[in-house]
Amino acid sequence: MVIAVDGPLASGKGTIARALGARFGVPHLDTGALYRAVAVAMLDQSLPPENADEAERVARTLDVSAIDESRIRTAGAGVAASVVSAHPRVRAALLDVQRAFAAQDGGAVLDGRDIGTVICPDADVKLFVTADEELRAWRRRAELVNRGEEISFEQVLGQLRQRDARDASRADAPMIKADDAIELDTSEMSVDDAVREAIKLVEAKL
């Protein structure tokens, strides 16, 4: 069973995808972490994320097993990730690792922006998780502050709008709801409610 979970940032898709993996006993891949890791590696080498040649080189040599969670979760890494992810050659370089993950015996759950449309167009279940924009900014700010980052709500909201716009408007694999995806708006839901609802939607498809 392959489950695709897409949606904009801080919509709750990551939490939902992880919970679905645990509930249905399949491994989970957060594909945004791959783009974030490429972005961090570039920033470490003082390379601008706009540089497509270097971004592709970094993506092709990325050691997926050595991704440092504490470094990729910053606001800066998120902004840079949305720049590197717009390079088609970066997306091509990261395609095989994602497809291989999805092809594991027993299935997998992947979350990102293009799982239901490009990475796993034949997924058994596709969810597109959304939530009100300001609410997402509040959620993301709380996460960043919890990790020790000092960042205002306005800054987070500004970055969120910029990243969503870039992710939705890029030519290659834009963030878009697949025709056969079920939309799940988590604005009015607690985390537990959203997870319960997602489990129900997946069970209905089994």
Ligand code: C5P
């Ligand atoms: O989900 P997360 O916020 O960690 O993703 C970081 C960035 O990586 C996104 O803003 C997006 O630009 C990019 N991304 C993508 N395709 C995916 C997952 C993430 O382009 N499947």
